[in-house]
Amino acid sequence: MGDHYALWTNIGFAFLVILAVLILNKIVDRILVPFINREASAGNIWRNAILESLNPPVHGVIWIVGLTLAVGFLTRDGGFTLLSGFFPPARDLAVIALVVWFLLRAVGRMEIGFQARAKNKGQDIDPTAIDAIGKLIRAAIIITAILVAMQSLGFSISGLLAFGGIGGIAIGFAAQGLVANLFGGLTIYASRPFKVGEWIIMPGTEVMGEVQSIGWRATRVMGFDRRPFYVPNAMFNTAVLINHSRMTARRIQEYLHLRYRDIDKVPAIVADANKLLSEHPGIEHDFFVFQMDSYGDFALKMFLYAFTQTTDYNEYMSIKEDILLKIGNIVRAHGGELAVPTSTVHMPDGLSFQKSGPTPEPFLQGLAESPQSA
Known part of the structure; x- marks a missing residue:
């Protein structure tokens, strides 16, 4: 009877914790959102990006803390053993996911902020460079998060790196085209032979049009006839490229x-x-x-x-x-005329043309004579 009472007491406490989490989230919405809107008008790109990215992850942190307390109440007296073994690694992964979510949101808002500020000041900013930096930062965040998550689950990072060194050779041979396209994209970002919005032509191919996006594998070019071309980035390492948008005349x-x-x-x-x-x-x-x-x-x-x-x-x-x-x-x-293709036929003396054959229809004869009458 006492164990049954303790179990229901723990469930009641867990329910109260969940209720407190819901209430706290509502309070955060009432306080944090107006604060973000008020502070975001100051014009600082870094602070705005952090504040605008903060709201959903904060709710996630509140839920993680609340669920941790609730699970602690449920497993306090040895109950719910399966939950006590499953929840800690799941909680760690959720924390990592929240941090990654927050950082990715902040990077995206920084990109938008830099472009908006350059537009407001009338400055010319290269969207391709911003996109490249953003993608590299996102890739670094995701790779770091994966390594941290693997370590939190008990995997050896040194073993993973050793496997990556051996397996990377096999993967490189199996995915040469993918790797070539990846490095081709990095070459585009580094040398910038073109950027999004410019018009390019690749002689010897049908590719000509406006660059719409530069991805890790391929670049999307909208043709003059509104047909999209998806060009593998590896082609830009060796192909001759004409950038029409950068002509001076x-x-x-x-x-x-x-x-x-x-x-x-x-x-x-x-x-x-x-x-x-x-x-x-x-x-x-x-x-x-x-x-x-x-x-x-x-x-x-x-x-x-x-x-x-x-x-x-x-x-x-x-x-x-x-x-x-x-x-x-x-x-x-000056009394001259532009010429058209003509041929001159020289006839020997005494030689002339003579009409032969049936008489043409009256209306055809009239058509033949009308230029002469004119």
Whole structure:
């Protein structure tokens, strides 16, 4: 009878502890949340990240303490032996998990805070570098937590490290591609040939578009036709890469064809076209070319080579269109014409064409005669 009474007394105490935990969590919500909101407005990134990450883990700590007390009451008189053997390692793992949760939340909020502060101050910050540092810190936190958890469960850390040295060789051979992609991602973060939001092209492949994310295994590139490419990071260690977002100017390179009969007008056309380029506000004036290049199959080949001051594609096309139209006007102003592919047939004397065959339909005959009447 006394043992039965003691058991129910312990269960009652455990129930009261759980009730106290629920009440304490409500009190913490009423006190901690307004305190965090008030202090977070001060603008300190580190303090804000810690405070904003604190609320859920604090609730977890309260529950762990409460459950520890409750289990202590339940197992005080030798009861619930299975619970007394299971709870201590579970509690240790829960504490490790809470610490990891808190640290990961803090790292994430620090990333957001640094980016927000740079945006508010109008500063240019590299999101790729922030993402890389955040991933490395997260990886270090998780690896450390796993080692601590294994040690708390009774595993030997030295034995695990020795096994890792031997097993790492086998794993390395079995996962060469994965390891290569991992180091390829680290190379991207270290050398930064591109970052998220930039436009890249990989010659010899179909990969071209905007970099949307850089992962540990692959980089996601959204193509110009809105198809996503998932490029293994190992490719960036050896592949040639063109970063369009870092160009300083766009190139205009065109051939214009002038009739052979206008060869005497070439010097004047070239002079006026070069004057146009030298005065055009959209062209870089340190280097440009408009000259006769060669004798083509059907026309004189005039070569246009210049760079625009803008890298925006729409502005580039507008500048290019404006220059081509104005050069066309210069050609016409000098009495010349732009040539199109033509062929000249020389007929021997006395030889002529003669119509033969059935008479065409009236409407076809009218179509054939209409250009002459015009």
